[in-house]
Amino acid sequence: MVNDLYFYVNNIGKIIIKIIGTDFIYYKEINNKLVPLTADENEIVKNILNSKNSTILFSVKLNSIIENNPNLKNFETDLTFYLEWLENFIPWEFRNDFYTNLATLKINFIDNNSINNSIGGYYDTKNNQIFINKYLMNHIIDKYKNNKNFEIIYTNGVMHEILHELIHMASTHIDKNGEIKSGLTTVNDDSYTDGISEGFTEFFSYKCPKMLKLFRKTSGYNIEMYFAAILTEIVGEDVAFESYFHLHDTSLMEEKLNQLLPEYDSKNIFKLINSNLNYRKYCLHTNDIYNQNFVEYIQKTLISYYKAKILKNIDNNTKTEEEILQSINNVRENLITNETLKKYKTSSLQIEDSLKDFEEFALKVNNMLILKRSL
Ligand SMILES: [Zn+2]
Numbered sequence: 001m002v003n004d005l006y007f008y009v010n011n012i013g014k015i016i017i018k019i020i021g022t023d024f025i026y027y028k029e030i031n032n033k034l035v036p037l038t039a040d041e042n043e044i045v046k047n048i049l050n051s052k053n054s055t056i057l058f059s060v061k062l063n064s065i066i067e068n069n070p071n072l073k074n075f076e077t078d079l080t081f082y083l084e085w086l087e088n089f090i091p092w093e094f095r096n097d098f099y100t101n102l103a104t105l106k107i108n109f110i111d112n113n114s115i116n117n118s119i120g121g122y123y124d125t126k127n128n129q130i131f132i133n134k135y136l137m138n139h140i141i142d143k144y145k146n147n148k149n150f151e152i153i154y155t156n157g158v159m160h161e162i163l164h165e166l167i168h169m170a171s172t173h174i175d176k177n178g179e180i181k182s183g184l185t186t187v188n189d190d191s192y193t194d195g196i197s198e199g200f201t202e203f204f205s206y207k208c209p210k211m212l213k214l215f216r217k218t219s220g221y222n223i224e225m226y227f228a229a230i231l232t233e234i235v236g237e238d239v240a241f242e243s244y245f246h247l248h249d250t251s252l253m254e255e256k257l258n259q260l261l262p263e264y265d266s267k268n269i270f271k272l273i274n275s276n277l278n279y280r281k282y283c284l285h286t287n288d289i290y291n292q293n294f295v296e297y298i299q300k301t302l303i304s305y306y307k308a309k310i311l312k313n314i315d316n317n318t319k320t321e322e323e324i325l326q327s328i329n330n331v332r333e334n335l336i337t338n339e340t341l342k343k344y345k346t347s348s349l350q351i352e353d354s355l356k357d358f359e360e361f362a363l364k365v366n367n368m369l370i371l372k373r374s375l
Pocket residue numbers: 164168198201
């Protein structure tokens with residue numbers, strides 16, 4: 001008799017493969033008995049065993065890309081940590097553009113004569129090149145070189161800028177019509193999704209463990225990033241990933257939002273986020289006062305979607321009490337407050353209403369959960 005094939009997977013344990021015809025059937029071993037895997041476990045195991053998703057193969061692939069691209073290999077700071085993190089961060093089915101672009105990526109430093117002073121850098125989608133503002137980076141280095149936290153400041157300033165552009169790179173792809181798709185946008189299109197696309201790029205960059213949360217407040221895209229964080233709580237991480245790395249538009253997010261509140265047009269939210277970013281850029285550029293009520297309106301609307309989502313979760317029992325409380329905390333952490341807006345020249349904005357609205361809802365949910373527990 002042939003011995004069973006088996007292997008180990010984190011969080012599941014020992015897995016036994018039974019081969020029937022050409023089918024592989026997986027079991028786990030509990031008390032010396034073979035027990036079929038749950039649907040989720042099956043999915044995890046299948047992904048691991050699918051060669052397209054082999055972590056080992058991908059890591060080998062990443063190393064060989066770095067080795068064969070002199071621009072990455074000879075870069076002044078070791079990029080391996082950031083590239084490995086990004087590789088693992090992107091769901092495996094969407095990693096192709098990351099590898100393809102990385103193989104020929106060029107990273108350039110340019111001085112302030114050729115780039116707007118306020119921009120830390122940008123990714124040239126057409127030519128697959130990252131440009132970093134040397135002037136701004138040197139400014140950070142000069143200012144903080146004697147600071148005891150220089151390492152952290154350098155990582156969160158200079159390396160963060162590069163990581164942000166690497167995420168743009170990883171989500172860029174030329175489609176069969178020759179159109180450049182990047183993040184949630186079609187480049188050169190009259191798109192309303194640039195703002196939220198930057199928001200997600202920034203939101204994703206702070207998932208990297210070397211990037212500290214305290215730097216988020218002052219990030220150049222702080223407002224868009226908070227909106228992206230709340231949107232992720234509403235539509236779910238999978239939808240966010242698929243939209244950003246695969247669909248390159250907000251259609252799926254809009255669909256999810258429309259299911260929650262059909263009476264709203266979800267497209268408007270993205271248009272307003274985009275308008276707000278453009279308006280803010282304009283104010284920075286002209287030294288005008290950043291005075292608007294977009295932020296309050298968008299935040300209020302997002303909270304309305306969020307409420308609808310949580311109430312649905314409670315109704316359908318699709319989330320545990322713990323998950324709901326965790327989610328509420330995530331949203332609370334990402335709400336825009338007067339503190340966030342302090343960095344802009346602005347008269348006091350009415351943001352308190354939406355914060356109050358959210359806290360009232362949080363309290364209501366708490367009471368609902370207590371009631372539910374006692375039933
Ligand atoms: Zn960007």
